[in-house]
Amino acid sequence: MSVSIASPLRGSEPSMGDLAPMRTAHAIVGVRQDGRSVTLEWSDGRRSRFPALWLRDNCACPECRHPQALERTFMFIDHSGPRIIAARGGGEAGLEVEFESGGVVHVSRYAQGWLRAYDSSAAALAERAPALRLWDAGINDTLPAVDYGAYMHTDAGMRAWIEAIQQDGIVLLRGIPAQAGALLPVARRIGPIRPTNFGEHYDVVSMPNPNASAYTAMGLELHTDLANWHSPPDVQLLFCVKSSVRGGESLFADGFRVAEDLRVKDPAAFKLLSAHPMEFRFHDDACDIRASGPAIELDPAGRISRIRFNNWLRAPMVLRADLIDPMYAALATFWRMLRDPAYHLKLRLDPGCLLAYNNNRVLHGRASFDPTTGERHLQGCYLNFEDLETQLRLLDRAQA
Numbered sequence: 001m002s003v004s005i006a007s008p009l010r011g012s013e014p015s016m017g018d019l020a021p022m023r024t025a026h027a028i029v030g031v032r033q034d035g036r037s038v039t040l041e042w043s044d045g046r047r048s049r050f051p052a053l054w055l056r057d058n059c060a061c062p063e064c065r066h067p068q069a070l071e072r073t074f075m076f077i078d079h080s081g082p083r084i085i086a087a088r089g090g091g092e093a094g095l096e097v098e099f100e101s102g103g104v105v106h107v108s109r110y111a112q113g114w115l116r117a118y119d120s121s122a123a124a125l126a127e128r129a130p131a132l133r134l135w136d137a138g139i140n141d142t143l144p145a146v147d148y149g150a151y152m153h154t155d156a157g158m159r160a161w162i163e164a165i166q167q168d169g170i171v172l173l174r175g176i177p178a179q180a181g182a183l184l185p186v187a188r189r190i191g192p193i194r195p196t197n198f199g200e201h202y203d204v205v206s207m208p209n210p211n212a213s214a215y216t217a218m219g220l221e222l223h224t225d226l227a228n229w230h231s232p233p234d235v236q237l238l239f240c241v242k243s244s245v246r247g248g249e250s251l252f253a254d255g256f257r258v259a260e261d262l263r264v265k266d267p268a269a270f271k272l273l274s275a276h277p278m279e280f281r282f283h284d285d286a287c288d289i290r291a292s293g294p295a296i297e298l299d300p301a302g303r304i305s306r307i308r309f310n311n312w313l314r315a316p317m318v319l320r321a322d323l324i325d326p327m328y329a330a331l332a333t334f335w336r337m338l339r340d341p342a343y344h345l346k347l348r349l350d351p352g353c354l355l356a357y358n359n360n361r362v363l364h365g366r367a368s369f370d371p372t373t374g375e376r377h378l379q380g381c382y383l384n385f386e387d388l389e390t391q392l393r394l395l396d397r398a399q400a
């Protein structure tokens with residue numbers, strides 16, 4: 001083990017060929033290496049270990065990373081496993097590591113902020129876990145809201161809108177001109193609209209010959225949209241143009257909140273719903289779109305990553321015969337919980353208002369309405385999370 005108490009290198013901060021700002025308030029105060037890895041000690045007491053191959057693979061020098069494209073050109077399988085000969089540094093000029101591989105020596109430098117950003121110690125991973133604020137009916141008094149002008153014309157407005165969708169899964173945008181099509185510039189401020197078999201955007205009005213339940217005046221149970229797609233859309237925008245009918249109030253529930261409660265209340269039901277895919281299907285004269293996925297999808301860490309449920313799109317269950325009754329029982333339990341008003345956000349969307357929500361987390365529905373009592377015209381479209389996330393990163397870059 002070679003130990004070097006950080007003795008700052010001379011020179012400026014090394015370029016990591018990365019456009020994202022990576023500042024850190026913490027300094028490297030100790031560097032140790034044992035030939036196979038480097039362990040850094042930080043001013044806040046954190047220790048981070050970086051294996052030799054990982055460090056060598058992430059060298060950002062012009063030999064290893066294309067200087068204009070900023071993409072990796074180094075291919076680790078073309079080199080024998082690297083051995084660390086020396087590691088030194090700390091402070092603004094970062095860390096310098098000398099590698100030997102097949103008799104060739106290569107020197108790599110890493111910026112302090114970059115090392116902190118890619119630290120994979122347990123403390124760092126916990127810090128980077130998504131900060132979700134799960135909600136129940138209490139959100140009726142605290143629904144995040146942003147004004148249209150601020151959203152369209154200020155960075156802070158757009159940031160607040162995106163962060164609310166990331167954290168709360170839902171946000172209200174107020175003060176949009178109550179005209180058909182006014183949702184399109186709202187969506188395009190973020191990125192391209194994601195088209196579906198219903199077009200780039202769709203109109204929710206009652207139709208004489210509907211091809212979908214949304215185009216009737218029926219009440220709609222809580223659901224996620226396009227559960228019959230392999231990747232259902234990430235963010236749904238629902239905009240009110242006209243609303244003078246009796247009935248038709250909108251209903252929402254945080255599927256992650258309800259599913260987390262189910263995990264505690266009935267672990268066996270939670271396990272069934274998260275382990276077995278269900279098929280969903282939409283078909284009309286022009287298409288037949290089917291996809292399967294669990295009602296409660298988990299990521300590799302066991303966190304809930306997606307709710308996929310839509311009762312009118314649910315196809316016949318294809319499951320081992322002995323699991324069918326337990327699966328119906330599990331679905332019934334989850335569904336009774338979802339109908340509990342203690343979980344509901346209930347509101348009447350006024351003309352000029354737009355709700356945007358995470359379609360893979362927040363379920364939506366509506367009360368039935370009487371189309372003879374007035375007009376009801378909503379418009380909807382979808383966005384990809386990639387475009388929301390990229391806008392936030394560009395804002396971070398501009399502020400750095």
Ligand SMILES: [Fe+2]
Pocket residue numbers: 214223224225364
């Ligand atoms: Fe819907």
